Amino acid sequence: MKIGVLTGGGDCPGLNPAIRGFVMRALDYGDECWGLRDGWRGLVENIVESEPLTVGRVEEIIRQGGTMLGSSRTNPFKEGQEADLEKCLSHIRSNHFDVIAALGGDDTLGVANRLYHEHGIKTVGIPKTMDNDLSETDYTFGFDSAVAVATDALDRLKDTAKSHSRIMVLEVMGRHAGWVALYTAIAGGADWILIPEQMEPADPKAPDAAAHRTQKLAAELNEMVQHLKAARARGKNYGLVVVSEGVQAPKPAETEVKVDAFGHIILAEQGIGRYVAQWIESETKFETREASIGHIQRGGAPTVFDRVLATRLGIKAADCIHEGQFGMMVAIRGNEIVAVDLRKAVGISKTVPLSLYNELKTLFNK
Ligand code: F6P
Numbered sequence: 477m478k479i480g481v482l483t484g485g486g487d488c489p490g491l492n493p494a495i496r497g498f499v500m501r502a503l504d505y506g507d508e509c510w511g512l513r514d515g516w517r518g519l520v521e522n523i524v525e526s527e528p529l530t531v532g533r534v535e536e537i538i539r540q541g542g543t544m545l546g547s548s549r550t551n552p553f554k555e556g557q558e559a560d561l562e563k564c565l566s567h568i569r570s571n572h573f574d575v576i577a578a579l580g581g582d583d584t585l586g587v588a589n590r591l592y593h594e595h596g597i598k599t600v601g602i603p604k605t606m607d608n609d610l611s612e613t614d615y616t617f618g619f620d621s622a623v624a625v626a627t628d629a630l631d632r633l634k635d636t637a638k639s640h641s642r643i644m645v646l647e648v649m650g651r652h653a654g655w656v657a658l659y660t661a662i663a664g665g666a667d668w669i670l671i672p673e674q675m676e677p678a679d680p681k682a683p684d685a686a687a688h689r690t691q692k693l694a695a696e697l698n699e700m701v702q703h704l705k706a707a708r709a710r711g712k713n714y715g716l717v718v719v720s721e722g723v724q725a726p727k728p729a730e731t732e733v734k735v736d737a738f739g740h741i742i743l744a745e746q747g748i749g750r751y752v753a754q755w756i757e758s759e760t761k762f763e764t765r766e767a768s769i770g771h772i773q774r775g776g777a778p779t780v781f782d783r784v785l786a787t788r789l790g791i792k793a794a795d796c797i798h799e800g801q802f803g804m805m806v807a808i809r810g811n812e813i814v815a816v817d818l819r820k821a822v823g824i825s826k827t828v829p830l831s832l833y834n835e836l837k838t839l840f841n842k
Pocket of ligand 1: 487581606607649650651721736739743744774
């Protein structure tokens with residue numbers, strides 16, 4: 477088999493170990509693996525690496541962050557750019573690729589799913605994302621590494637918060653899922669946490685959904701303020717708050733929002749951390765500062781958990797190809813690596829269940 481391999485969407489630690497596991501197993505089967513540069517752009521613009529992926533090229537990348545193949549948010553199904561899809565299909569044919577192995581999150585795997593079901597291209601997906609928001613898998617690699625970085629940041633903020641008797645607000649990534657914020661807040665011993673799931677109305681498409689979120693956010697912020705005041709009254713001279721970038725602050729209707737090629741709002745520009753910090757300072761009069769660690773969460777060596785998970789997923793994806801299982805995504809369920817239908821995995825985000833948040837709330841209301 478001649479396999480094209482690509483990594484799409486936001487990079488994260490674990491991509492290189494996954495490529496390594498995949499290539500090593502595929503070579504066992506006698507397959508040939510070719511790297512496509514920068515996600516789906518590699519197929520749209522025909523940027524295929526000049527030499528195949530060999531043991532020599534992948535054996536030492538287990539501890540390297542980022543992706544050796546480069547990444548982008550190129551979307552060959554973007555409306556109004558139909559020629560890109562044609563180019564993508566024609567380059568798959570001209571390079572004689574039998575299969576495309578795509579490592580990515582919801583967007584990248586959504587393209588793999590559509591290529592398979594709408595155009596008959598054999599695809600296999602390997603899930604990655606620091607957001608941990610992909611359905612059908614318990615974890616995605618990148619998440620554990622991102623939480624480790626964010627927890628380290630929170631530990632550091634605690635030192636300076638204590639020295640200055642301040643409240644520190646840490647804004648973390650995670651898109652519309654609060655996984656990174658939740659795990660960071662637990663592991664770093666935060667006093668309060670704000671995640672998008674808390675504000676989400678039963679029907680997110682209802683006309684009053686935005687008003688509901690604003691009201692819910694105000695209620696949460698007021699509860700948090702009472703809590704921070706109570707903690708100060710019992711002698712705690714500092715406070716740590718973790719907020720997920722996906723929590724939406726109210727904004728004037730005419731505010732321009734920037735979106736990427738898949739139509740996602742660039743959340744870091746919303747500045748929810750600053751909004752929360754200002755709210756705290758004005759309501760408590762406690763000196764408050766805000767820190768946003770942004771893309772720092774996506775860099776650095778993968779954790780042991782991510783290295784092992786990514787390697788196992790890569791191996792399983794090569795097995796799927798060998799067994800003729802296409803249109804599938806590899807996944808971890810419990811400690812088993814399994815293959816699931818790509819259709820089920822894409823489109824619906826795996827967000828934090830409110831039951832889990834409520835179970836853990838005992839840690840954030842003392
Ligand atoms: O999906 C991963 C992620 O890091 C999100 O948490 C974040 O909202 C987004 O990517 C940032 O995207 P970009 O790297 O394009 O700025």
